Amino acid sequence: MIKELDGIFVEQRAIASQFLKRQVIINLYIPKNFSADTSLLLINDGQDLSDMNFEQMLDRASISCSITSLFTVGIHAGRDRRNEYGTAATTDYAGRGAKAEAYNQFVLQELLPLIHIGFGMEKFKQIGFAGFSLGGLTAIDMTWHYPHIFSTVGVFSGSLWWRCKGLGPEYSDDRDRIMHEEIKKGKFHPGTRFYFTTGSLDEVADRNKNGIIDSIDDTLALIEELKKKGYTEEHDIKYINYEEGRHDVSTWGKAMPGFLLWGWGKEVQGEKLRVHSS
DSSP states (O other), X not given: OEEEOSSEEEEEEEEEETTTTEEEEEEEEEETTOOTTOEEEEEESGGGTGGGTHHHHHHHHHHTTSBOOEEEEXXXXXXXXXXXXXXXXXXXXXXXXXXXXXXXXXXXXXXXXXXXXXXXXXXXXXXXXXXXXXXXXXXXXXXXXXXXXXXXXXXXXXXXXXXXXXXXXXXXXXXXXXXXXXXXXXXXXXXXXXXXXXXXESOOOOTTOSSSXXXXXXXXXXXXXXXXXXXXXXXXXXXXXXXXXXXXXXXXHHHHHHHHHXXXXXXXXXXXXXXXXX
8 A cells, every 4th residue: 555645655564574574564665756856765663763753754845845856764672683784804702783784685685686676767866774772783894895885874873782792891982882893894985875873861771880881982983983084074974963962763853854954955965975096
């Protein structure tokens, strides 16, 4: 069943995934002004989008023309979320993320072809990926490893603490946070852009006792690694901390409009993208 709003159509489908061995529910938010200039945005934990009134949010942005044409797909998480999400190259210290590579392949070989073929779009203007908490970690992991596909990423309270060792005498922030290490091993990819949000009430954990909660600490440290690769806050990185923000859908819903405007606002799209040699 397709729901029609003023600026978009909304549809829900189920995909039988061979990689994940389950039915994957997706919400499709299809712009009425679909064209060759349409961009695509995938969002992990798509089941949370209804709770933040995403369809009304996107519809208002579409009919006001504050953003360019944006096709959005909300991917519902499965029951085994802690294994399907994570970093594909390695599991965390507790073995979580064991199906992250299978999830990557679902996105690359099943979901994207379905969208391209089903809607007759050989190529989108750009493709973004976003997610909340563990879904945010997955989004940046995929964007980092497939920069020829994804150019924009939104990480809302990302689980950037994801580590290969449990907390103890041998643990070190400098070498054991998995996503930070992935960035250290990687290289600069021109045109890739990063949007991060945290909330001062995301958590209370402060493992290094520096007075800054881990959610903020890990995000700031990741941004520093991106800067070392050549990305700048002027052109490539946006970070916002919400002082009253919590690790919940309500906070992420308040942050979402800013991400949409940053990624696909009319003025942003009109700017000339810088080109770097890597």
